[in-house]
Amino acid sequence: MFIDVAKIKIVSGKGGDGKVSFHREKYVASGGPDGGDGGRGGSVIFQVDDNLSTLLDFRYKKKYVAATGENGGGKRCKGKDGESLVIRVPRGTLLRDQKTGQVICDLSDDEPYVAAKGGNGGWGNTHFSTPTRQAPRFAKPGQPGVELDVILELKLLADVGLIGFPNVGKSTLLSMVSAARPKIANYHFTTLVPNLGVVSVGEEQSFVMADIPGIIEGAAEGAGLGHDFLRHIDRCRLLLHVVDVAGSEGRDPLDDIEKINQELAGYSEFLAARPQILVANKVDLLGEDRAPVDRLRAYAEEHGLKFAEMSAATSQGVTELMRLTWDELRELPPVFRYEPEFVPEEETVSERDWTVEQVEDYYVVSGAWVDKIMASVNTDDYESRQYMDRMLKNAGVYEKLEAMGVKEGDFVVIGDMEFEYVY
Structure with a gap:
């Protein structure tokens, strides 16, 4: 099951309490305070794991709590720090605050991210000994952990996104140029989840391509499957807009293009401005009639789009399309990463907070x-x-x-x- 959004609560560990203790030893009178400090609470850490491709695990477990620090002991013994909790997520997962929706972290690299720090351990009574207070009978408690309600949102990391109406040949194209094996059949919504494939066009020349489930009219408002998966082309540097040039299902190719672009604009103006290559697929069904291809080519030139024609079923023009895609990618900036927006509440407590x-x-x-x-x-x-x-x-x-x-x-x-x- 493909799950790409989950809501969870994370709680870091409370720090251990400081110890009130006094040195007791034979022949040693008034040994003085020797209470140790409490251990630090465990933190909650997010780590990218490339073996994961879905947020399914978070559908069943909603609360993640790190270990509490141990209390301090006598003889100035410090309590053991609580063990941190490491939560593994797929690459490309966004961490958001539930209340504000603001981005906390974009988990797209290999660096672990500490989302909730453990509470500091409390001081033992050793720290409170002074010349006039030689036997302090109090210590500080450990600081509480941090509680945070977060949203995990998976946005696939792909250089190229395949967009277009259902059944225009996107899955067939992905299966032809990569090792991905998406389900292919001659009916709408064969593809129910996004599929990723690595496309190699030469030595040390490769890119990641994503086949996004069919977007239909009204997708930006929630119609069909497109609404659920439009987020996965947010990061794509380049879009291949695949069109059934033969109109084999009775639709007008130019009308399809306009409707898909309207849905992209309805979802995000930045997505609508993403570079596109207009791909006329199923040219093998046209025979000698080149008019539909020429019509699409003219449309592409009018709107400043790159144009390619191919037949995914017969491999005609596929190699040329992948080379054109690679040439375009070399001129584009790297995959987009989200900048943190969320500012945590100030952890320090002022004397005015009463x-x-x-x-x-x-x-x-x-x-x-x-x-x-x-x-x-x-x-x-x-x-x-x-x-x-x-x-x-x-x-x-x-x-x-x-x-x-x-x-x-x-x-x-x-x-x-x-x-x-x-x-």
Whole structure:
């Protein structure tokens, strides 16, 4: 089954918590703090795998979570870092943010991409020892991982795309010039998925060609199969517009050309401007009548298009077409790559990231910075409470409370804890 779009959630690992520990050894009095740091959480990494050609695996598994870092230990032992999670995808996969649709990364090369970094490990109580605080009974928790809802969108990496109405000979042409073996039959929509083939035109002269399932009128609005697969010619440097010059199915070749180009323009103005070679196929069915070919050639000249005639069934003109295609590709820029658009939210937490509001008889202090401070406080330890008091005072929390009219004995909620306010 060919799947080219998938929605998944990725979650990097939480960092391990720092350890509160004190050195204990015979004949060593007051050994001091020796709590180790927590390990870093595992990251979520995307890696291109050329053995994959579809996003089928992501149809059944929707959430990918990296390992959590281990907590720190005594004797200054650092916790083990969490193992990163490597997600393998086909070459040409776009990583997008679900909320905005913005491109996070174009996975078209061999470099791994870290989509979600693991959280930092928390500090052990060793870091908080000072001449005046020699036995700190608190440590920092590990930082949470990153959660991200993403869209995986596969856009095939091909130099040349075969476009045209169904049953005009695109699959036959691909099978003639490459080792690809697409299904071929004399009915519409024989090709249900894009097919890729490598075309060799000489020593160290080759390119990738894609046979795109038949595009019909209304494809840009979702009609037929074309809407699902138009994305796969987004990257093509050159389009071979294949036409049934003999009109064997009762259609006008020039009308077919106009309709296909309208669908390309409806999908993307950049796609509509892509260079094309107009290919008149099935010339073997014309016999001595050259008028249909001359009519198409005149159309191509009028619109500034390269023109070729051939018969995929008999191989007539196929070699000449591939040589013309190679000559055109040499003048064109490389395969298009998408630039990142998505800007991740700032990971740092400022001392200004807190608010105070009065809810009935309570004053509630909340915010990311407050949560971070309270998570590192041991309320059973006097020095730890002093640390909390100093941090809140320096950040202006107490000043804000008093400006709002807090009185001695009023209840103040900070994070998950409730205190009675005293001067």
